[in-house]
Amino acid sequence: MKIKIKYIVVLITLASLGSIIYGFTLEEAHPLAPKFIGGGTIxxxxxxxxxxxxxxxxxxxxxxxxxxxxxxxxxxxxxxxKPENQ
Incomplete structure (x- = not known):
């Protein structure tokens, strides 16, 4: 079964965006919030x-x-x- 790179890129992008959004929705005092944001950015x-x-x-x-x-x-x-009237 051959998986196309296109679908892998979309999956990684969605997972990264989800991780960033989840990191921002956590409370600021939560110790894992920056790790989710950083992991999504990476x-x-x-x-x-x-x-x-x-x-x-x-x-x-x-x-x-x-x-x-x-x-x-x-x-x-x-x-x-190129013609001048474009």
Whole structure:
């Protein structure tokens, strides 16, 4: 059974957001409140975001997104081709 990364990312994101919300709903004096908030933040930024970026960038050429002289010339050429009445 092959689980898609998309569903794993969504599950981690929801669990992280749930943990953050649960941490904020606990009383301020509760000793575990900061741990829930911190764990949710770590889940979002150190687990879910890199997995999402890996999934979305798979199969794409990074050279196409670099600001090289060649790509800048292509962008300027596309700007010249646009009609003025848009």
């Amino acid at each position: 889940g979002l930024f150190l687990i879910a975001m890199p997995l999402f970026l890996y999934k979305e960038s798979k199969g794409k050429n990074m050279k196409d997104y670099m600001l090289t002289k060649e790509n800048i010339d292509k962008m300027q050429e596309n700007e010249r081709k």
